Structure formats: structure tokens, C-alpha cells
Amino acid sequence: MGETKSFTTNSLEIKVNENEDSIKLTWSGKSIDREPGKFISPILLEMIKRSTETGKRLILDFRHLSYMNSSTITPIIKVLERAKKGRNQITVTYEKSLRWQEVNFSALKIFETTDQRVVIKGIAR
Numbered sequence: 001m002g003e004t005k006s007f008t009t010n011s012l013e014i015k016v017n018e019n020e021d022s023i024k025l026t027w028s029g030k031s032i033d034r035e036p037g038k039f040i041s042p043i044l045l046e047m048i049k050r051s052t053e054t055g056k057r058l059i060l061d062f063r064h065l066s067y068m069n070s071s072t073i074t075p076i077i078k079v080l081e082r083a084k085k086g087r088n089q090i091t092v093t094y095e096k097s098l099r100w101q102e103v104n105f106s107a108l109k110i111f112e113t114t115d116q117r118v119v120i121k122g123i124a125r
Helices: 037-054 070-085 099-111
Strands: 004-009 012-018 022-031 057-068 090-095 118-123
Touching: 004 037, 012 037, 022 037, 037 057, 037 070, 057 070, 057 099, 070 090, 070 099, 070 118, 090 099, 099 118
Parallel strands: 022 057, 057 090, 090 118
Antiparallel strands: 004 012, 012 022
């Protein structure tokens, strides 16, 4: 397993773990900032760049996130749009049994690609 980095603001934590074939961002806590993109976007942009350089799949794991406001989805959508147009491989995982996650993240299926470069996956406990 690779090195783990942790980024925290207010009650949101994003842990980054890179191994031989993927870069995983595990989101936990709550994303409640008015402008969460100021915190989230630089992390996502750095990781998508790293993913491009290494050819590793970027995994955004939201299963441990207990809440996110509507402003949080914007930087996530921007990364998915970029991945869909480019050559990045990205997987979004969420907790299917949590209604708010199912509503928010299942809507992102419009970004999925037929070649599985972009995958949105609900996982039930």
C-alpha cells in the first residue's frame, strides 16, 4: 500500500491513498462550506493530473460521507466532465442504502462512458 495523505477543513476530511494501480480519495464527515470548491477543487485537480501522469484510475469514495450541501457537487461534476472528455479513468462509489447519496450520485450516471473510463457505482452495505 502507498502513502496516505489527509486533507481536512471544518468537518470534511479527504484521505488520499495511492497504490500500484489507483489513487483513492476517501471522503468522510460533512461538506458544509459555502464555497467548498475552494478546498475541494485544488485536491481534485492535483489528483486528476497525477492520474493522467501515472495512468492510474482515480477513485472517489463517498461512502463515509455523512452529508454534503448542494455546492459540493459542482467541483465533482467538473472533474467528471474533464475525465469524460479526456483519457482519465475515474470511479465514483457511494452508499446506495443512504437515500441522499443515491439521489445525488445516481444522477451522475450521465457522465459514465461505454468504455468504463468513467464509472458511477452505488454499493449497498
